[in-house]
Amino acid sequence: MKKLLLAAVAAGCMSLAEAQHTKDVSLPLPDKNRGVSVMKALSQRMSVRECAQKDLSLSDLSDVLWAANGVNRPDEGRRTAPSALNKQDIDVYVFTDEAVYLYDYAHHALKHCVDGDWRQLLAGPPSPARAQDFVKAFPVILLFVSDMERFGMSGERVKLMAAMDAGIVSQNVSLFCAATGLCTVPRASMDADGIRKLLKLSDSQLPLMNNPVGYPKE
Ligand SMILES: Cc1cc2nc3c(=O)[nH]c(=O)nc-3n(C[C@H](O)[C@H](O)[C@H](O)COP(=O)(O)O)c2cc1C
Known part of the structure; x- marks a missing residue:
């Protein structure tokens, strides 16, 4: 059985029977009390391109996803990241x-999409000269895709809003990590x-940014 499913069973998020019949993974509830102050996180935020060879724990994965773009106001279905016109396109x-x-x-x-290790698609364009192979050492890479159809209109302005929305989700991840x-x-x-093909994205779905996430090298 897959590592994440086993971790979900061990964490009590799923029964063994459930895990044997699905590839989807239930996550533990996010811990909303962790982390240093916002000012300290801002002081510590920086881009890091090397990480320890260690899987991300299920609880850290759960928390970083919620921080990235989880639901923080369940009554209204609103999210940790704002989005243009509240279209929640990312x-x-x-x-x-x-x-x-x-x-x-x-x-x-x-929700399970496809089996296999496809992290090399995030390294960069197919040209080896432009690839950033360091990303493949990160246990998890979060990819932000805007579905521009949700804006109900098209054009350059929509692409700009999509890019801004992706940037905000990415910054949520950076601050959470810091x-x-x-x-x-x-x-x-x-x-x-390559990503479009793998994930069978529609023409309106635009892969915009990604954040590899891991633990710092000792
Ligand atoms: C929109 C955007 C795209 C970026 N793309 C890459 C990238 O493809 N590869 C990379 O290694 N860093 C990328 N970066 C990280 C920047 O190089 C980094 O933020 C910058 O050098 C400043 O360093 P700091 O984040 O530590 O302050 C990107 C940053 C932004 C905001």
Whole structure:
């Protein structure tokens, strides 16, 4: 069975029977009391491109996803990241060494998309000269995709709003990592065509940024 499913069983988020019948992963509730002050997190925020060879724990994955773009006002369905016109256009995909998942923010869970280690698609465009292979050493890479169809209009302005929305989600991740001792770097480099093909994205879905997430090297 996959590592994340086993971790979810061990954490009591799923029964063994459930885990045997699905590839989707239930996440533990986010811990909203962790982390240093906002000012300290801002003091500590920086791009880090090297990490320890260690899997991200299920609780850290749960917390970073909620910080990125989880639901923080359940009554209204609003999110930790603002979005232009509250269109909530940014979807968060989770790339691990075993599979790719979509963050199901409504249920705070992972929906399985495809098996396999596809992290090399985030290293950069296919040209080896431009690839940033360091990302493949990170246990998890979060990819931010805007579904511009949710804006109900098209044009350059919509693309700008999509890019701004992705940037805010990325900054949530950077600040969470700075506050909790994890490491990350916001990135625009990726093989966008390869990602589109892998995830069967529609023309309106735009992969915009990604954040590898891991633990600092000792
Ligand atoms: C929109 C955006 C795209 C970026 N793309 C990449 C990237 O593809 N690869 C990378 O290594 N860093 C990338 N960065 C990180 C910047 O290089 C980094 O933020 C900058 O050098 C300042 O360093 P600091 O984050 O430690 O302050 C990107 C940052 C932003 C805001």
